[in-house]
Amino acid sequence: MRIQGHLFAWLAVFMLAVAVVYGLWSQEPVGTTALFLSFALSAMIGFYLIFTARRVDVGAQDNKDADVADDAGELGFFSPHSWAPLLLGAGAALAFLGPVFGWWFLIFTVPVMFVGLWLWVFEYYRGENQTQ
Template sequence: MKIETRLFIAGAPLFFLAAIVYGFWTYSISPDGHWEPVGTLGILLVGAMVFMVGFYLMLTAKRIDERPEDSENAEIADGAGDQGVFAPWSWWPLAIAGSAALAFLAMAVGWWIMGIAVPLGIIALIGWVFEFSRGTHAH
């Protein structure tokens, strides 16, 4: 995870610099001499999120063994084997997507639909989180 960590942590100052440039630029082109705070804050928050992802990857890289991708002398066969635990048979992501679609429909059609979407989303999220506590293929 070394390359990912470097990529994210080195990318964060780029967003901070872009926020400063954007703030000054919007101030200079504004006819009434005001800067645009929403865009500047949005770019600053993106920089903070990029830094947080890089920091998380740095902490994770310290806890796990070196991956074949991090070694200069690694062979393709070094990456063979299990890569993690995945749930390809899970139907819960489909339920979460359906409740998210209902939530977006509520913003367009009527807020009363949100009363249906939120409970369905909570049930789907709980089902997805606790899916493996019931055992493999135990739906």
């Protein structure tokens, strides 16, 4: 994880240099803003990865003499299939159409989003995935 953190940190430095040069050279605010936001996102991810790498065990990717088999084993818990994110995404997509068709459209889309969010948050408290 440390290698990925340093990659994102160097990407952030590069994005900052590109944003400054582009902003001074082009005087175009939209592209300059996008490049500065890319710098901020890269810096945030790099900081998180470097900070987290200090608190977790060294992975096989951080060891130069590691084999592929050294990273084998259980990787963690992954949620089973769920229809709730699809419902939440559909509700959000319809909600973004609210300004197009009229703000009254949000009356129908906000409940769809809340139902999708409710189902996603509480999916382990009911049904076949209920934890004991």
